[in-house]
Structure formats: structure tokens, C-alpha cells
Amino acid sequence: MAEDEAFNWLNPFASIDLDIDGRTDGIKQWAIANRDTIQPIKSFFDGLISLIDTTLQSVPPTIMLIIVVLLAWQAAGRRVAVLVGACLLALGLLAPGAWGLAMTTLAIVISAVLLCVVIGLPLGILAGKSDGFEAAIRPVLDTMQTIPAFVYLVPVVMLVGIGDVSGVIVTIIFAIAPLIRLTSLGIRGVNSSVVEAARAFGATPRQIMFKVELPLATPTILAGLNQTIMLALSMVVIASMISVKGLGNEVLRAMGRLDAGKAIVGGLGIVLLAIVLDRITQGLGRSGRERGHRHWWQSGPVGLILRLTGRKSEKPQ
Amino acid sequence: MTQYTNEAVIRCDGIWKIFGDRSAQAMKAVVEDGLSKDEIRRRYDCIVGVRDASFAVGRGEIFCIMGLSGSGKSTLIRHINRLIEPSAGSVVIEGRNVGEMGAKELRALRAEKIGMVFQNMALMPHRTVSENVVFSLEVRGIGEATRRKVAQQAIDAVELTGWERKYPDELSGGMQQRVGLARAIAADPTILLMDEPFSALDPLIRRQLQDTFMKLSAELHKTTVFITHDLDEAIRIGDRIAIMKDGILVQVGTPEQIVTEPADDYVADFVAGISKLDLVTAARVMQPLEQYRQAHGMADPINWPVAHPDDKLNALVDLAVTSDNPILVQADGADLGVVTKSALLRGIQGRQDAGTETGGRV
Numbered sequence: 001m002a003e004d005e006a007f008n009w010l011n012p013f014a015s016i017d018l019d020i021d022g023r024t025d026g027i028k029q030w031a032i033a034n035r036d037t038i039q040p041i042k043s044f045f046d047g048l049i050s051l052i053d054t055t056l057q058s059v060p061p062t063i064m065l066i067i068v069v070l071l072a073w074q075a076a077g078r079r080v081a082v083l084v085g086a087c088l089l090a091l092g093l094l095a096p097g098a099w100g101l102a103m104t105t106l107a108i109v110i111s112a113v114l115l116c117v118v119i120g121l122p123l124g125i126l127a128g129k130s131d132g133f134e135a136a137i138r139p140v141l142d143t144m145q146t147i148p149a150f151v152y153l154v155p156v157v158m159l160v161g162i163g164d165v166s167g168v169i170v171t172i173i174f175a176i177a178p179l180i181r182l183t184s185l186g187i188r189g190v191n192s193s194v195v196e197a198a199r200a201f202g203a204t205p206r207q208i209m210f211k212v213e214l215p216l217a218t219p220t221i222l223a224g225l226n227q228t229i230m231l232a233l234s235m236v237v238i239a240s241m242i243s244v245k246g247l248g249n250e251v252l253r254a255m256g257r258l259d260a261g262k263a264i265v266g267g268l269g270i271v272l273l274a275i276v277l278d279r280i281t282q283g284l285g286r287s288g289r290e291r292g293h294r295h296w297w298q299s300g301p302v303g304l305i306l307r308l309t310g311r312k313s314e315k316p317q
Numbered sequence: 318m319t320q321y322t323n324e325a326v327i328r329c330d331g332i333w334k335i336f337g338d339r340s341a342q343a344m345k346a347v348v349e350d351g352l353s354k355d356e357i358r359r360r361y362d363c364i365v366g367v368r369d370a371s372f373a374v375g376r377g378e379i380f381c382i383m384g385l386s387g388s389g390k391s392t393l394i395r396h397i398n399r400l401i402e403p404s405a406g407s408v409v410i411e412g413r414n415v416g417e418m419g420a421k422e423l424r425a426l427r428a429e430k431i432g433m434v435f436q437n438m439a440l441m442p443h444r445t446v447s448e449n450v451v452f453s454l455e456v457r458g459i460g461e462a463t464r465r466k467v468a469q470q471a472i473d474a475v476e477l478t479g480w481e482r483k484y485p486d487e488l489s490g491g492m493q494q495r496v497g498l499a500r501a502i503a504a505d506p507t508i509l510l511m512d513e514p515f516s517a518l519d520p521l522i523r524r525q526l527q528d529t530f531m532k533l534s535a536e537l538h539k540t541t542v543f544i545t546h547d548l549d550e551a552i553r554i555g556d557r558i559a560i561m562k563d564g565i566l567v568q569v570g571t572p573e574q575i576v577t578e579p580a581d582d583y584v585a586d587f588v589a590g591i592s593k594l595d596l597v598t599a600a601r602v603m604q605p606l607e608q609y610r611q612a613h614g615m616a617d618p619i620n621w622p623v624a625h626p627d628d629k630l631n632a633l634v635d636l637a638v639t640s641d642n643p644i645l646v647q648a649d650g651a652d653l654g655v656v657t658k659s660a661l662l663r664g665i666q667g668r669q670d671a672g673t674e675t676g677g678r679v
Contacts, residue, residue, distance in 0.1 A: 191439070193439040194441055197435060197440075200433040201433070211441075211452075211455075212441060216441075216443060
């Protein structure tokens with residue numbers, strides 16, 4: 001190969017071959033060799049995803065639509081609830097099977113985001129606390145965010161095979177970075193004098209974390225969660241290449257058959273789902289001050305029910 | 318002034334604090350070679366925050382530390398509850414060395430014994446007023462019912478009744494600092510640490526809060542370390558005042574001592590504009606009766622107005638305008654000395670030789 005060529009000072013790179021690609025291909029061998037140890041983890045993921053998927057599929061679309069609209073009302077207010085209701089209606093009307101496909105995609109996204117939170121929140125807190133860890137994890141996050149998904153698609157498939165589990169893993173790799181970054185940012189942004197006051201009144205490091213730092217960092221962390229959800233949704237088409245079902249798969253198949261109509265249906269479905277998830281999580285991220293310092297149970301449908309029942313119990317007096 | 322015993326509740330011995338990456342080496346060099354502040358900065362790139370500060374605060378005493386910004390006073394006060402570790406020296410609270418406490422013991426000390434008020438309030442924006450006030454009880458795991466009772470008492474004490482369920486950013490600055498004060502006294506601590514509590518407030522509100530604080534202080538009798546950059550405030554509030562400059566305690570004394578016997582030019586400059594009327598006592602401006610008689614001949618003090626040695630100049634002025642005679646200073650029926658009109662005027666001027674204008678001692 002390159003060794004045959006004479007060394008040339010003006011173009012040294014052509015004659016040097018460190019065989020990096022050959023060596024990194026070893027990851028494939030490692031993956032095949034370690035398949036058995038991966039199995040229990042895989043079946044755990046599988047169980048989680050199918051549990052969420054069957055739950056979402058078993059709820060009749062009308063009931064599901066009402067639940068999501070109520071959720072949006074509670075989290076983000078009446079106007080967002082109307083928008084979310086319209087989006088879900090449009091999603092259902094796109095095609096007879098669109099609703100079911102959307103629920104499958106939603107199940108994958110929810111599984112991936114749940115695991116992102118489980119993994120990302122502690123890492124983000126650690127990065128917020130330790131400059132060293134932040135410096136160490138930053139290039140890793142950069143890599144995860146920018147490396148083309150196809151690069152890790154192959155090793156992941158080698159490791160766990162095609163299917164939903166690989167899809168979730170690939171989605172996590174791509175989507176977890178903003179949650180970690182913004183959790184760290186949120187923790188770092190907490191007013192240090194408030195933390196000092198908590199110390200001065202005898203709080204343990206744990207109490208400072210849960211009673212001061214995390215509550216104050218919550219709006220920033222939720223902004224990170226919102227970004228993570230959006231990135232997870234943008235992965236569904238790529239994930240469908242490793243046989244993940246749902247809306248992404250529709251787009252992929254339509255592309256293969258040059259079926260523009262079907263591609264548009266799948267694509268619009270993803271967009272509508274994205275709008276629904278984005279508006280709801282953005283509503284969560286608003287601070288208490290913007291809500292006029294009302295507790296969450298004082299507004300939305302829960303507040304309405306509480307007020308109605310409260311009025312009833314007042315009458316007999 | 319409030320009564321306090323000589324028992325030291327807080328004792329700081331030789332506190333040094335040097336900030337910087339090489340602070341340990343710098344501290345060693347200070348001990349061995351006695352480097353100056355500039356030398357430490359040049360050789361070790363370290364900043365001296367506090368330089369060999371020693372003082373003791375008695376039970377019930379209000380001890381003011383006065384200095385300009387950057388003089389190290391906020392750093393010094395944070396050594397008392399060990400928010401900052403000293404580079405050298407020790408802090409002893411009620412006989413126990415704070416520096417030797419374990420994490421658990423230190424937290425108990427902070428939660429039960431010490432209340433702290435901060436210049437920037439440092440209230441928790443996500444908690445209501447009463448949740449802020451009982452934070453130190455909450456971290457100790459004290460039950461909801463007790464917490465509610467304590468919160469109500471503390472909030473009533475700072476005259477914020479009715480605001481319990483509001484959030485800090487719905488309150489004005491002065492009210493926020495009342496919450497800070499309520500939080501500090503909620504656990505009924507022995508010690509109050511006040512880090513420039515009223516500096517960020519406008520003058521009228523500051524005055525109100527000073528009044529609230531002094532009323533509370535008279536009722537509760539807390540041992541208090543009070544930091545301020547305002548000498549008027551220090552004189553108004555403090556039983557004793559320490560003047561701090563460049564990390565050094567320049568002078569420690571009663572307000573009267575600080576004003577009448579400034580230790581150096583720096584302190585003298587500070588106290589130059591301070592009114593002496595309510596600070597300087599008759600004892601300081603009088604001359605002995607014998608001396609007066611030698612200078613002025615035998616006078617019969619029978620019709621002279623009479624004052625007590627602890628009476629302030631303000632009271633002496635009131636006496637002086639009623640009579641042409643000098644003022645006789647008496648304690649327990651014994652004639653101690655005489656305050657002449659000129660001595661009184663010199664005293665108001667703040668001249669140190671007020672009582673000596675005819676050769677008497679200060």
C-alpha cells in the first residue's frame with residue numbers, strides 16, 4: 001500500500017499509514033465476541049420499549065388525544081392545549097394508520113428520553129460540580145453530537161442487532177448531549193450566595209443539591225430536556241434504517257419507492273409530533289415567576305377541578 | 318448600651334487568610350520571614366485577606382467590624398462559622414474549637430447556634446417567605462408543626478405578618494432583608510453574624526431596619542458580630558467597634574474610645590466627621606476639682622449644676638445653658654471634677670485636650 005511509495009516531504013501523509021481504520025475495526029470483533037454479555041441489557045431495554053409501546057397503543061386514540069390535551073393544558077396553559085389538540089387531530093387525519101405509527105415513534109422517543117434523563121442528569125450534575133469532569137466530558141459530547149450517525153450505527157448493530165433497542169441506543173448517543181450540557185450550565189448558574197446561605201444554615205451537601213441547586217437549575221435543565229426530545233425525534237428516520245418501526249420507517253420506505261405522498265405523510269407526522277412535545281416541555285420549563293407564582297395545582301384542569309370541588313364543599317357551611 | 322458579661326462566646330486568635338494557589342507556601346513564608354502584603358503578592362501571587370486578627374466577643378455583646386470594601390471584614394466574619402477555612406489561627410465558640418469540628422458537628426453548630434444575615438439577602442427565590450425563614454429547622458429535620466409555629470413567631474418579630482406565603486421577589490429590598498433577619502433568628506441561635514445587612518438599602522429603610530434590629534437585639538440578647546462600612550451605623554449599634562484596614566484590625570474599642578482616642582491617622586480621619594455629642598462622657602472632659610480650685614480660686618460649688626460622669630456632652634450642654642457656673646461632676650455623692658464651658662466646647666469640637674486646657678489630665 002502506501003509504504004511502497006517513496007517518502008515525500010511535500011506530501012508526507014500519503015506515504016504514512018498508521019492503520020487506524022484497521023485497528024478500530026477491531027470494535028466489530030469485540031462486539032461479536034461480547035454479544036452474550038450484552039443480552040440481559042438488551043432484553044431489559046426491549047422490555048421497557050415494548051411496555052411503553054403497548055401502553056400507548058392500547059389507549060384508544062380519542063382517549064389519548066384528550067389525555068395529551070389535558071396534559072398540555074396543565075403544563076403550558078389553555079392556548080398551548082388548543083394548539084396541541086389541533087396538531088394531534090391533524091396527525092390522526094393524515095392517514096388511517098398514522099396514529100398507530102406515531103404512537104410507536106412516541107414510544108421509542110419516550111424510552112430514549114427516559115434513559116437520557118437517567119444517564120444524563122447525574123452526569124450533568126457531576127459536570128456542573130467538577131471543572132475537571134466538565135473538561136473531560138466536553139470533547140466526548142462534541143463527538144457524540146457531530147459524528148455522523150452512520151458511523152456508530154454499524155458497531156451498535158453488531159453489538160445488539162437490528163431493532164428497537166439499537167434504535168434507542170443510537171438515539172441516546174445523538175440526543176443526550178444538550179441535557180448534560182444544560183444541566184451543568186444550570187447548576188453552575190445557581191447564585192453562589194444562595195448556596196453559601198444554605199451552607200451557613202447547616203445544610204448537608206445533599207440537601208444543598210436537592211433543596212437549592214436542582215430547584216434553581218430546573219428551568220435550564222428543562223430547556224435541555226426539550227432539546228434532547230427534539231434531537232431524539234430528528235433521529236427517527238435514521239433509526240428506521242436499523243429496522244425501527246414508526247413514522248420514520250414510513251419516510252424511509254417512501255424514499256425507496258420514490259413515493260412523495262407517503263414521504264410527506266410520514267414527515268408531517270414527525271413535525272406534528274415534534275410540535276406537540278416541544279410546546280408541552282417548553283411549558284414545563286417556564287419559571288414560577290412567569291406563572292404568577294401559582295403552584296402547578298392552582299392552574300389548568302387540576303386547578304379547575306380543585307376549585308369546583310372546593311366550591312361544593314364550601315356551600316354546606 | 319446593652320449589658321454583657323466578660324465570658325467570651327466567640328474568640329478568634331491570630332486569624333490569617335491568604336487567598337491563592339500557593340497560599341500554604343505564602344503562609345509559611347509569613348511565619349518564617351514576616352513578609353509584607355506586597356511581598357506576598359509579588360513572590361507568591363497570593364492575596365492577603367485577613368492578617369493576624371484576634372478578638373473576643375462577650376455574651377450579649379454587639380461587636381461591630383468597620384472597614385471599607387476590600388478591607389477583609391466579610392472574609393473575617395466567614396471564619397466564625399467556618400464558611401472559610403483560615404490559613405492560620407483558630408476560632409473558638411463557647412469553648413469549642415470550630416476548626417477541629419467534624420462535618421456533622423459543624424453543621425449542627427451552623428444550624429442551631431449561629432444565624433447569619435447577608436448583604437445581598439441570599440434568600441431562596443423558589444421558597445416562600447416562611448419556607449425561607451425555617452430553612453435551618455428544615456435541614457435539621459424538625460417537624461412541620463413546629464416549623465410553622467417558629468416561622469410565624471420570627472415573621473411577627475420582624476413585622477412582616479401577612480407576607481408568609483409570598484415569594485422573595487414579590488417583596489421590596491427592605492422587606493427581603495427583614496426575611497433575612499427572621500431567618501437568622503428563627504432557630505433562636507446564640508450568635509448572630511451580620512454581614513453588612515443594611516448596606517444595600519436606602520437610608521430611610523436602613524434606619525427602620527436598624528431600629529428593628531436594635532429592638533430585637535435588646536429583647537433577644539444575642540451575641541452579635543456586625544459588619545458595616547458605615548461608622549455612624551457602627552457607633553449607633555455597636556457595644557465595641559473594631560476598625561479594619563487592609564486585613565488588619567487597626568483598633569478595637571468602645572465607640573467613645575474610637576472617637577476620642579483614635580489609634581492612628583487612618584482612624585482619626587474616619588472619626589473626624591462624627592458628632593461627639595452623644596458619645597463623649599463628662600468623665601472625659603472634666604478636670605479634677607482640686608486642679609480647678611488651684612486655677613480659679615476657692616469656689617463654692619453649691620449652686621452649680623450637677624452631672625454624672627457617664628452623662629454625654631449633649632446632656633452637659635442642657636445643664637450649661639441653665640447656669641453661668643461650671644458643671645460639677647458627682648458620683649455616689651462624691652465630687653469628682655468640674656467641666657468648664659471651654660472644656661465642654663472643646664469636647665464638642667472633638668479636641669483631645671478638652672479637659673486639659675488648664676493643665677489637667679485627659
